[in-house]
Amino acid sequence: MNTIELKPGIYSVGIVDWNSRSFHGYAINNGTTYNAYLIIDEKITLIDTVKASFSEELIERISEIVDPKSIDYVISNHVEMDHSGSIPAVMKLAKNAVIVTSSPGGKKGLIAHYGDAYQYMEVKTGDTLKLGKRTLTFVTTPMLHWTDNMVTYCPEEKLLFSNDAFGQHYTSNNRFDDEEELERIMYELRHYYANILMPYGQQAKKALAAVKALDIDMIAPSHGIIWRSHIKEAIEAYEYYAEGRTEDYALVIYDTMWHSTEAIARSILEGFSRRGTRAKLLDLGKTPLSDVMTEMLKAKYLAVGCPTLDSYITPNIGAFLTYMKCLSPKNKLGFAFGSYGWSGQSIGIVEQMLKDMGVEIILDPIRITYVPSEKQLKDIEDRVSEIKIM
Secondary structure (H helix, E strand, C coil), X not given: CCCEEEECCEEECCEEECCCCEECCEEXXXXXXXXXXXXXXXXXXXXXXXXHHHHHHHHHHHHCCCCHHHCCEEEECCCCHHHHCCHHHHHHHCCCXXXXXXXXXXXXXXXXXXXCCCEEEEECCCCEEECCCCEEEEEECCCCCCCCCEEEEECCCCEEEEECCCCCCCCCCCCEHHHCCHHHHHHHHHHHHHHHXXXXXXXXXXXXXXXHCCCCCEEEECCCCEECCCHHHHHHHXXXXXXXXXXXXXXXXXXXXXXXXXXXXXXXXXXXXXXXCEEEEEECCCCCHHHHHHHHCCEEEEEEECCCECCECCHHHHHHHHHHHHHCCCCCEEEEEEEECCCCHHHHHHHHHHHHXXXXXXXXXXXXXXXXXXXXXXXXXXXXXXXXXX
């Protein structure tokens, strides 16, 4: 990624990680970026850094514009190491720089990671920092998605440095939303929200209220594409996700050993189709959990199928339900199904785990011994097609 001037004197100096395929637990299909931004003013300011393994490249990019030793401020919008990991490398050169971070979580987190030898400035919502002809204003966004998160706004440039908000794990040699297919980057926005921010809808709504009060013509997140032409679409998508809204859309999610549970899943799919509900079949043996959760963001119905492995659920279902519990999707209706040989405990276990996560059970569990008959499959299709929701 070449150094790009976003606005006069403001540069993107971040890194493209083309080869990354995992981000603390979820699959990313196209790598990611670690975005950092450099402001040249009376006080030279770096907004965030990059993952530690790319610190040399970050320093090289900064050096194309200015001597890193002249940096006055390093703004740390988020402690997580994909954003803060190169702080030690930067501070080794910019020995007099002050690290600006949220109070109290930011300073506490940075000291825990990198020690207390640096100069720290703590800020809260509404605090400002004068750089010269530009001013930075800070808005804390706790639990979006760590306690320390904040965003930084430059009113003179109408530019929001949004950190994780509005980000995407997406790589390109382009930097702006109008240089890419909108449908693709909107999907990546949803993929990111579903797998990182889904549990924090209430916090997202508060952050959105603060963001909408700002005069913005560019959003520069810490991952992915920079928004300048489709800001309205990005904000509207976040509002939709934060509300936890669902559509008449069903996911039939299953694992299978000898295809009996798969056969049941296909009958359930047909049943949803007959009642006019858009439905999708997701085989956990072939579908990354992150893709499942991206679909779940909008789905109203969840049918989760599992064969019984000895007397328990299969590892794929166990991993899925654990991941789902972590992300806490809201407003879901569902039921459990599966095949078994001699014990059949898995279906009840799945149903109970769904209940524990707040899923409203709308159909008695479907349990079939060994291989389902054509009549049983037809009965299952009929039962699903006749589901009534008050």
